[in-house]
Amino acid sequence: METEVIQIAEHNIDEASQKSLFRAGKVIRDGGLVAFPTETVYGLGGDALNPESSRKIYAAKGRPSDNPLIVHVADMEHLETIVKEVPESARKLAKAFWPGPLTMIMNKNDKVPYETTGGLDTVAIRMPNNQIALELIRQSGGFIAAPSANTSGRPSPTVARYCVEDLSGKIEMIIDGGQVGIGLESTIVDLTSDVPMILRPGYITLEMLKEVLGQVDVDRTIIDGNSGQRPKAPGMKYRHYAPKGQLTIIQGEQSKVVEYINLHAKEASESGKKVGVIGTDSTKSLYHADVIKSVGDRKDEKTIAHELFKVLREFDDENIDIMFSESFDDSGFGQAIMNRLLKAAGHNVIII
Ligand code: AMP
Ligand code: MG
Numbered sequence: 001m002e003t004e005v006i007q008i009a010e011h012n013i014d015e016a017s018q019k020s021l022f023r024a025g026k027v028i029r030d031g032g033l034v035a036f037p038t039e040t041v042y043g044l045g046g047d048a049l050n051p052e053s054s055r056k057i058y059a060a061k062g063r064p065s066d067n068p069l070i071v072h073v074a075d076m077e078h079l080e081t082i083v084k085e086v087p088e089s090a091r092k093l094a095k096a097f098w099p100g101p102l103t104m105i106m107n108k109n110d111k112v113p114y115e116t117t118g119g120l121d122t123v124a125i126r127m128p129n130n131q132i133a134l135e136l137i138r139q140s141g142g143f144i145a146a147p148s149a150n151t152s153g154r155p156s157p158t159v160a161r162y163c164v165e166d167l168s169g170k171i172e173m174i175i176d177g178g179q180v181g182i183g184l185e186s187t188i189v190d191l192t193s194d195v196p197m198i199l200r201p202g203y204i205t206l207e208m209l210k211e212v213l214g215q216v217d218v219d220r221t222i223i224d225g226n227s228g229q230r231p232k233a234p235g236m237k238y239r240h241y242a243p244k245g246q247l248t249i250i251q252g253e254q255s256k257v258v259e260y261i262n263l264h265a266k267e268a269s270e271s272g273k274k275v276g277v278i279g280t281d282s283t284k285s286l287y288h289a290d291v292i293k294s295v296g297d298r299k300d301e302k303t304i305a306h307e308l309f310k311v312l313r314e315f316d317d318e319n320i321d322i323m324f325s326e327s328f329d330d331s332g333f334g335q336a337i338m339n340r341l342l343k344a345a346g347h348n349v350i351i352i
Contacts, residue, residue, distance in 0.1 A: 006020050006173065008176070009177070010037070021139050024036070024140070025139025025140040028144060029047065032171070033045065033173075034136065035167055036149075036174075037178070039101060040184060042163050043148060043149055044061060044147055044167065044171065046144070047140065048112065048143035049082075049113065049116075051114075067118055068116070068120055069117070069124075071123055072133065075142075079094075079127075093212055101187060103189070105122050105124050105199070106122065107123075149166070153238065153241075155308075155344065156241065182202075183307065184308070185202060186200075187201060201222055203305070205335070206218060207332065219232050219233070222236070243313070246321070248323070250325070251349055251351045257326055261324040274290050274318070275320065275321070276290065276291040277291070277324050278293060294307075298328070305336065327349070
């Protein structure tokens with residue numbers, strides 16, 4: 001299959017872009033797949049109410065079919081039509097955070113096929129805060145099932161070229177809307193339990209949710225990789241976000257971290273490996289390795305989230321065998337950053 005790549009500027013959707021979005025919407029209405037930008041990461045979209053479309057999404061990504069998809073909507077009325085009821089908590093959260101990087105889990109009704117929910121009676125729903133995404137959803141009938149637009153297991157794409165790398169030849173169309181704003185996937189909160197529970201951390205933090213709902217829990221498996229429990233979001237049990245080389249996170253006092261990384265980078269280099277280091281703006285110049293990249297400003301977590309997946313992909317582009325990364329504060333939005341980094345590293349952490 002030939003994959004068409006089209007460019008659209010989110011804040012300048014002119015008549016030509018509108019026509020392209022109409023065409024993209026038709027691809028989805030006809031059962032095809034389109035990768036598109038959201039404010040979190042690029043999504044791989046198909047008609048959420050068409051079981052065949054969901055099957056195609058799993059096939060294109062190589063994703064296990066028990067890992068449910070998030071349904072994207074563009075307005076509240078549409079949400080009402082696919083769930084048994086909209087809980088009061090969902091209305092409050094939608095008012096506070098939609099459109100935005102928050103996915104809510106509710107009880108589905110019969111309109112949503114089990115192919116989309118990985119066999120579950122619940123459905124994950126989100127309204128993305130990106131004009132291209134919202135217009136595409138409207139043009140394609142109102143319900144787009146979209147996981148991240150990467151091959152299963154790899155870091156999620158934050159620029160279109162990584163959608164092209166993973167999905168070219170497998171889907172009908174890719175919409176290039178430039179680098180996304182946030183860079184990490186949405187926060188997922190389950191509203192079907194007595195106390196709402198965060199199943200995946202993201203830009204909308206525990207503190208932000210508590211401000212709206214009062215009591216909110218966090219799935220323990222997010223924080224503790226060795227809890228031995230099954231994550232409540234089926235997708236969180238899989239190896240994810242992984243670069244091709246081996247990544248180790250080094251945690252400790254900054255000068256010791258730099259010393260450790262430089263020593264081990266040298267050793268690995270001498271044994272013929274290509275070595276990469278993930279540092280920050282203030283530490284980048286202190287490292288010696290084949291490739292050194294900054295993920296941003298340690299004091300501004302948004303910069304780190306924005307760059308993390310891109311940097312992991314760039315190490316793949318440069319065929320890096322061994323990577324070392326600094327560790328980051330895991331409170332607030334940092335919890336999402338560390339959750340992704342730990343998964344990318346297969347929980348390979350050295351504390352010094
Ligand atoms: P992705 O589409 O790559 O952002 O992954 C979607 C995530 O949402 C996966 O971790 C899924 O397991 C999770 N998810 C989707 N639907 C549900 C659901 N009904 N219940 C629990 N987790 C879900
Ligand atoms: Mg994903």
